[in-house]
Amino acid sequence: MSDATERIPTYITGLDEQMQGGIPKGHLCLLAGSSGSMKSSLGFAMLYNAVLEGRTSGIYVTLEQSKESLAGHMANMGMNVDDPRVRSNIAIIDLADLRVQLHEAGTADQVNWMSQLIKQLTNYRESIGFEVLVFDSLGAFFTLTQMENPRDETFRFFEACRRLGLTTFIICEMMGEMKNQFGEFGIEDYLSDGVLHLTMERVGDQINRKIAVVKMRHTNHTLGYHPLQWDSTAGKFTVR
Numbered sequence: 471m472s473d474a475t476e477r478i479p480t481y482i483t484g485l486d487e488q489m490q491g492g493i494p495k496g497h498l499c500l501l502a503g504s505s506g507s508m509k510s511s512l513g514f515a516m517l518y519n520a521v522l523e524g525r526t527s528g529i530y531v532t533l534e535q536s537k538e539s540l541a542g543h544m545a546n547m548g549m550n551v552d553d554p555r556v557r558s559n560i561a562i563i564d565l566a567d568l569r570v571q572l573h574e575a576g577t578a579d580q581v582n583w584m585s586q587l588i589k590q591l592t593n594y595r596e597s598i599g600f601e602v603l604v605f606d607s608l609g610a611f612f613t614l615t616q617m618e619n620p621r622d623e624t625f626r627f628f629e630a631c632r633r634l635g636l637t638t639f640i641i642c643e644m645m646g647e648m649k650n651q652f653g654e655f656g657i658e659d660y661l662s663d664g665v666l667h668l669t670m671e672r673v674g675d676q677i678n679r680k681i682a683v684v685k686m687r688h689t690n691h692t693l694g695y696h697p698l699q700w701d702s703t704a705g706k707f708t709v710r
């Protein structure tokens with residue numbers, strides 16, 4: 471089947487081949503899984519590999535951990551976060567940065583955090599022209615900002631990412647009981663173009679990690695859960 475869609479690979483060896491080469495550019499996808507299922511690692515590794523290949527530039531918004539903690543984790547995993555291509559093509563923004571930007575706007579009291587976030591992303595889009603956004607995570611954003619209408623704000627955020635033409639990965643933390651719902655607010659799932667689901671399962675003393683492409687619009691993709699492993703030498707995930 472011929473396919474003219476431009477795609478951003480997941481850089482998960484073995485998976486891209488089973489989804490026509492990757493995620494269609496401009497799509498908004500969820501990376502969903504429980505705590506420790508490697509959502510942040512996967513989100514960062516995709517951006518990292520794309521940047522090393524000179525394919526794109528991106529922003530990683532980390533609200534669950536500081537940028538130092540995030541970079542430290544990725545370095546521990548074997549990614550070279552000090553590579554000049556990485557330093558100049560991935561901007562990591564954490565809560566402290568967002569707070570400073572808000573403070574500079576001088577309206578911290580009555581400001582709508584979502585409007586402010588969208589404004590910041592728009593500024594970055596116009597000034598540095600980044601193309602990929604990893605947002606880690608929607609749940610943390612709403613907890614930290616205590617926004618009253620997460621569903622409305624989620625809708626607004628997703629629309630803004632699309633309008634900006636970004637390829638977006640939204641990280642969603644799944645709680646123990648959530649079986650068939652991949653977002654926390656009950657709407658992310660159907661508002662998104664794709665869902666990657668990461669799972670962890672204990673078998674004896676071993677933890678097995680798996681990944682599934684639950685949904686990917688405009689893509690003929692594999693179904694089912696594939697064992698997922700991190701290859702620190704290659705700096706990539708692989709599936710079997």
Ligand SMILES: Nc1ncnc2c1ncn2[C@@H]1O[C@H](COP(=O)(O)OP(=O)(O)O)[C@@H](O)[C@H]1O
Binds near residue numbers: 508
């Ligand atoms: N080199 C490694 N190989 C495989 N797993 C690792 C490695 N280093 C850390 N981990 C695991 O990665 C997990 C954290 O990954 P992270 O991407 O932060 O998960 P999440 O964002 O889903 O909470 C930890 O539970 C840790 O066990």
Ligand SMILES: [Mg+2]
Binds near residue numbers: 509510534606
């Ligand atoms: Mg995380």
